[in-house]
Amino acid sequence: MMYSKKYPKSLIFIHWLTFILLLVIYYIGLTLEAYEFNEANMNRYRLHALLGVSVLILTLIRIFIRRKNFESLPPPINYYSNLHKLLVISVHYLLYIFLIFAPLIGFIMVYQTGALSYDLGGPFPTNAEFDHFLAEIHEFSVFTLLALIVIHITGVIIYKLKTDKSILDRMLP
Ligand code: HEM
Ligand code: HEM
Structure with a gap:
């Protein structure tokens, strides 16, 4: 198996684009609460929805590219233990799941209104x-995604502190 030093450029691009998009979508999402869902405010909702759906599409493309380039991804990191390995792999899987689930529920929520x-x-x-139930699930999935991102970033920092090796280079162009 031929390992690369870095992730493929396309995956690096999507990783950081998703990061920026999520900051913007999250901010718009929080401001939505002050605006009723009606014709006058539709553009605000539309922007949130369009950017949200692009995260979903980018994530599907990302999973596809990852599968296609599986042979040339960087090698696994040096796990501290089996528990660490389980945690890292689970967080990565859950990130992908919630990057799809959160926008999908948002979409169903808007679709269901007939808008x-x-x-x-x-x-x-x-x-x-x-x-109401769908809105609660959207909120829950967004906050779960946030929690996963915090764990993910903390993990990258702890890895650097514990091993003195940065894995950030693998995700930078
Ligand atoms: C929106 C926020 C973020 C999301 C959703 C996210 C998601 C992910 C996912 C799913 C992977 C796994 C890639 C794979 O399939 O192998 C990954 C890898 C990585 N992420 Fe993030 N990430 C985010 C923010 C960040 C930030 C802010 C940093 C910087 C501290 C970072 C650093 C990394 C690194 C270094 C890797 C590669 C880890 C490795 O080589 O095993 N991520 N990210
Ligand atoms: C990963 C992508 C997304 C993130 C991070 C996100 C984030 C948020 C946040 C933080 C809120 C405010 C808190 C809440 O009430 O839930 C919100 C509300 C909302 N989001 Fe999203 N969202 C995403 C995708 C979408 C998509 C794709 C749609 C529709 C196509 C959508 C539709 C809505 C609607 C209609 C609200 C208002 C809910 C209400 O007033 O109760 N979201 N979103």
Whole structure:
């Protein structure tokens, strides 16, 4: 198996683009609470939704590229223990799952109001309201994603402190 020193450029690009997009989407998401979901505020919701769906699409492309380039990814890091290995692999899997799940629930939430037909030229639905349960799941999945990102970044920093080796280079162009 031929290991590379770095992740493929495309994966590095998507990794950092996703990071920037999430900062913007998260910020817009928090501001949405002050704006009712109606025709006048639709552009604000639209921007959040479009950027959110691009994270979903980028993640699917990322998983595809990763699978295709599996043979030439950087070697696994030096795990401190089996527990560490399990934690790193689980966090990576969960990150991918929630990068898909969070926007998917957001999409279903908007779809369920009938507002998508408005984008296709139809009228804005009267009394459009988000399903409370779906809104709760969207919020839960976003905060789970945040927690995973914090664990992920902490892990990268601890690795540097413990081994004096930076794995950040592998994810930098
Ligand atoms: C939105 C925030 C972030 C998300 C969703 C995210 C997600 C991920 C995922 C899923 C991987 C696994 C790549 C693979 O499949 O092998 C990864 C790798 C990596 N990430 Fe992040 N990341 C984020 C932010 C950051 C930040 C801020 C840093 C810098 C401290 C960072 C540093 C790294 C490094 C160094 C790797 C490579 C680890 C290795 O070689 O095993 N990430 N990231
Ligand atoms: C990874 C991508 C996404 C992130 C990080 C994100 C983040 C957020 C945050 C932080 C909020 C405010 C807290 C809350 O009530 O949940 C929010 C609300 C919302 N998001 Fe997202 N979102 C994402 C994707 C999407 C997508 C793709 C859609 C629709 C297509 C969407 C639709 C909404 C809506 C309609 C609200 C308002 C909920 C309400 O008022 O109860 N989100 N989002």
